[in-house]
Amino acid sequence: MKRTLHCAVLAVGISLLAGCGFHLRGMSAPLGPLSFSSLSLQNTGSLDEALRAALQRDGRLTLQTGTAQATLRVVDEESRKDILTINRGGKVNEYLLIYRVSATVQRLTDSAPVPMSVVVRREMSYSDAAVLGKEREEALLWADMRRDAAEQLVRRLSYLPAVTPAKPANASTQP
Structure with a gap:
């Protein structure tokens, strides 16, 4: 009886989550359809794998790889590690990891590229007693920050307005 009740509560909970549109982060397409159907990536550096x-x-x-309807170009990538807090002995307690990406997207129909900038921040505690573990944690945080920055860039691509074809200069507005 108790097991049946637990299964029923679990089934109701899962159906409520499915009905509200819940999905795990990174498991869906962008919010809206993109205003282009082909994209070329240039100078993506360490973001290449996460962006793809x-x-x-x-x-x-x-x-x-060649000519596409739009081109996403990473202009600048910056990784910075700042001291966030120190203890009374003057040793580092926490670091602030900052990952900044500047990119441009240019469509074939546009004359000027559209600039985009993403900043991702993470706090990381630090201990001299666990140096190797903290190095591994830092590497995992940097990889997660790159994935997060790529997701934010893709989300921003979905908000680009659709391009409407320009009317010829001599066309009249009246039928």
């Missing part, structure tokens, strides 16, 4: 994974979730988009 985030973009391939959208089945409507194809990644091309």
